[in-house]
Amino acid sequence: MSSKNSGEQNHHDQKAKISRDLREELIDAALAILAEDGLEHLSLRKVAARVGVSHAAPAHHFTGLPELLGCVCKVGFENLAKAMRERLDVANDDPHSHLIAAGEGYVNFARQNAGLISLMFNAGREKVEKSAFGGSGQETYSLLKQVSAPFEPVGAEPDSTETLIWSVVHGFAFLHIGGRFDNSGRSTAEPQIADILPRLKLRQG
Amino acid sequence: MSSKNSGEQNHHDQKAKISRDLREELIDAALAILAEDGLEHLSLRKVAARVGVSHAAPAHHFTGLPELLGCVCKVGFENLAKAMRERLDVANDDPHSHLIAAGEGYVNFARQNAGLISLMFNAGREKVEKSAFGGSGQETYSLLKQVSAPFEPVGAEPDSTETLIWSVVHGFAFLHIGGRFDNSGRSTAEPQIADILPRLKLRQG
DNA sequence: ACCACCAACTTTACAGTGTCAAGCTGGATA
DNA sequence: TATCCAGCTTGACACTGTAAAGTTGGTGGT
Numbered sequence: 058m059s060s061k062n063s064g065e066q067n068h069h070d071q072k073a074k075i076s077r078d079l080r081e082e083l084i085d086a087a088l089a090i091l092a093e094d095g096l097e098h099l100s101l102r103k104v105a106a107r108v109g110v111s112h113a114a115p116a117h118h119f120t121g122l123p124e125l126l127g128c129v130c131k132v133g134f135e136n137l138a139k140a141m142r143e144r145l146d147v148a149n150d151d152p153h154s155h156l157i158a159a160g161e162g163y164v165n166f167a168r169q170n171a172g173l174i175s176l177m178f179n180a181g182r183e184k185v186e187k188s189a190f191g192g193s194g195q196e197t198y199s200l201l202k203q204v205s206a207p208f209e210p211v212g213a214e215p216d217s218t219e220t221l222i223w224s225v226v227h228g229f230a231f232l233h234i235g236g237r238f239d240n241s242g243r244s245t246a247e248p249q250i251a252d253i254l255p256r257l258k259l260r261q262g
Numbered sequence: 263m264s265s266k267n268s269g270e271q272n273h274h275d276q277k278a279k280i281s282r283d284l285r286e287e288l289i290d291a292a293l294a295i296l297a298e299d300g301l302e303h304l305s306l307r308k309v310a311a312r313v314g315v316s317h318a319a320p321a322h323h324f325t326g327l328p329e330l331l332g333c334v335c336k337v338g339f340e341n342l343a344k345a346m347r348e349r350l351d352v353a354n355d356d357p358h359s360h361l362i363a364a365g366e367g368y369v370n371f372a373r374q375n376a377g378l379i380s381l382m383f384n385a386g387r388e389k390v391e392k393s394a395f396g397g398s399g400q401e402t403y404s405l406l407k408q409v410s411a412p413f414e415p416v417g418a419e420p421d422s423t424e425t426l427i428w429s430v431v432h433g434f435a436f437l438h439i440g441g442r443f444d445n446s447g448r449s450t451a452e453p454q455i456a457d458i459l460p461r462l463k464l465r466q467g
Numbered sequence: 468a469c470c471a472c473c474a475a476c477t478t479t480a481c482a483g484t485g486t487c488a489a490g491c492t493g494g495a496t497a
Numbered sequence: 498t499a500t501c502c503a504g505c506t507t508g509a510c511a512c513t514g515t516a517a518a519g520t521t522g523g524t525g526g527t
Contacts, residue, residue: 095386095388096386097386097388097389100513100514101513101514101515102512102513102514110475110476110477111477111478112513112514113476113477113478113479113515113516114475114476114477116514116516117474117475118475121514122513122514175384175386178440178442179384179436179440181300181301181302181380183300183302184302194445195445195446195447198445198447199447214453214457215448215449216448216449216453217457217461220434220443220453221458221461223433223437224429224430224431224433224434225426225429225430225433226433227433227436227437228428228429228430228431228432228433228434228435228436229429229433230433231383231384231432231433231436232428232429232432235383235384237383237403238425240399240403241400242400242403242404242407243420243421244419244420244421246419246420248419248421248425252419253422253425253426253429256422256423256426256462256463257461257462257463258460258461258463284504284505305483305484305485306484306485306486307483307485315504315506316505316507317484317485317506317507318486318487318505318506319504319505319506321485321486321487322503322504322505323504327484327485327486468527469526469527470525470526471524471525471526471527472523472524472525472526473521473522473523473524473525474521474522474523474524475521475523476519476520476521476522477518477519477521478517478518478519478520479516479517479518479519480516480517480518481515481516482513482514482515483512483513483514484511484512484513484514485510485511485513486509486510486511487508487509487510488507488508488509488510489506489507489508489509490505490506490507490508491504491505491506491507492502492503492504492505492506493502493503493504493505494501494502495500495501495502496499496500496501496502497498497499497500
């Protein structure tokens with residue numbers, strides 16, 4: 058069947074699927090499992106099975122599970138920064154709106170990608186190869202620093218305002234996805250980050 | 263040897279070890295492994311091996327690993343509350359000092375028990391049986407609520423101040439143990455929660 | 468055109484994990 | 498004394514990540 062007449066434009070995608078790099082397919086599969094079944098059900102073998110290769114195939118593209126997860130986190134940080142940027146783009150053009158937008162982008166991304174962001178921030182060094190992040194983590198921090206800059210008090214420590222804002226946003230996000238806000242002993246109203254952020258002492262909000 | 267003359271006060275501790283309830287010993291062993299080797303190296307079989315019983319022995323005291331970890335978290339919450347209370351006891355008797363003391367207790371406990379507090383807050387429902395917590399989690403929340411109460415603004419939402427303070431403290435603690443504050447692009451000074459908390463808008467601090 | 472090479476993948480194997488099903492055992496109870 | 502059974506052990510199973518060896522198909526060299 059496969060004689061010489063047909064095979065020129067597609068070299069090695071003999072399968073019906075689109076078949077990009079297997080490396081990218083594995084990362085996407087891991088992201089899908091993370092979103093559908095959660096962090097607990099994410100395993101190398103299930104990732105391999107989902108893309109239809111043997112369980113040992115990933116070893117030719119990653120040194121091990123930690124590196125794969127590191128790459129997953131890398132695109133996670135890219136997506137987090139993108140979510141924050143998209144919110145910033147449609148926000149009003151004043152510092153206060155920027156701050157709210159970045160915070161809401163962060164929190165909403167965490168809520169919609171709970172398994173992923175938990176992997177990004179809460180996984181130990183032995184489970185996730187953090188050197189695979191590249192500079193992706195820095196982009197989120199840079200964005201936070203950017204929206205924090207207008208509120209820096211005159212005599213304050215260099216990074217204190219970003220630290221304050223990041224702490225509130227991050228803590229709120231993770232307490233939220235951890236279900237700590239729907240416990241008993243609290244009011245029925247679900248707290249919002251947009252209500253929290255204005256309660257920071259910020260220069261000329 | 264073990265005739266009838268000696269055995270009245272100690273019924274069933276025939277081994278040389280103190281040998282309390284095996285159940286408690288297993289929980290303590292899990293805490294020890296968590297502190298020494300970290301969350302990644304914690305396994306049912308290692309816990310069993312550490313106390314010197316077979317790998318299936320824990321099944322007679324816990325329905326499974328999730329319940330054991332739930333009990334570990336329970337004493338974790340008790341210890342967290344204790345750490346906060348100890349700080350509160352030696353603090354000055356004004357609302358601001360109380361707030362700082364509770365926050366420092368929380369953050370220092372997190373730094374000194376990184377694996378444990380990560381299990382308490384960041385582990386999924388399938389890994390940790392949260393129903394085993396009992397009311398231990400509520401105690402920490404109650405303490406936070408207590409130190410927050412004096413700062414509640416007049417017209418504010420019922421829980422908004424505790425939410426704000428808990429978010430800052432929790433976010434700061436977890437960003438800290440995640441190493442997010444020793445990345446590049448930041449000042450050399452390590453941030454302190456005592457410097458962060460005064461920058462919240464609080465009624466008559 | 469041939470051939471050797473090699474990257475990508477598969478197969479097999481191994482140590483480790485949690486959990487279930489038996490089997491044992493010794494002290495308490497009738 | 499005989500029985501029972503809580504508490505533990507042994508064995509097995511499915512699953513995990515990883516390493517080693519085997520297979521295969523396309524590529525480059527001559």
